[in-house]
Amino acid sequence: MKLEKAERAIAVFEYALAGVLGVLIGAIGTTLHRQWLPWVLLFSIIAVFAAATMVRAWIGLGGVAAFGVGLLVVIQVLALNGPGGDILMPAGDTAYLSYLWMAGSLIAVGTACFTPRRWFE
Known part of the structure; x- marks a missing residue:
């Protein structure tokens, strides 16, 4: 019985760690995606795919789901206005960069989901 509880605790920790990794990469990518165009934006999307x-x-596809949720939540939260009115993903002439970051990161996570299973055996 104790072995099952330990395995369950490890599994929960692994999924939580995958979510934290998504939050970390989402926060870094969101704050930096508009720097040194287009290289940092491209590198950020590649980093999402690699992670x-x-x-x-x-972990498997469940871990990718936890990673994707963490990534998506932090990107959406950072897209809102900050407490002082600051915004990391502004609308206007360069709004397409923010849309490229959001869509590109989701496509990168989706692509990782559909990679062949034999790559991971």
């Missing part, structure tokens, strides 16, 4: 692929190899 999602790593999580899939480590």
Whole structure:
């Protein structure tokens, strides 16, 4: 019985760690995606794909779901106005960069979900 509880605790910890990794990469990507165009934006999307692929190899598709939820939540929260009226993803002439970051990160997570299973065996 104790072994099952320990395995369950480890599984919960792994999923939580995958979510935290999504939050971390989402926060870094959101704050930096408008710097040194287009290289940081491209690197951020590649980092999302690499991390999602790593999580899939480590935990499986459930871990990618936890990673994706953490990523999506932090991107959406950081897209809102800050307490002083600051915004990291402004509308206007360069709004397409923010849309590229949001859509590109979701496509990268989706692509990691549909990679062949034999890559991870």
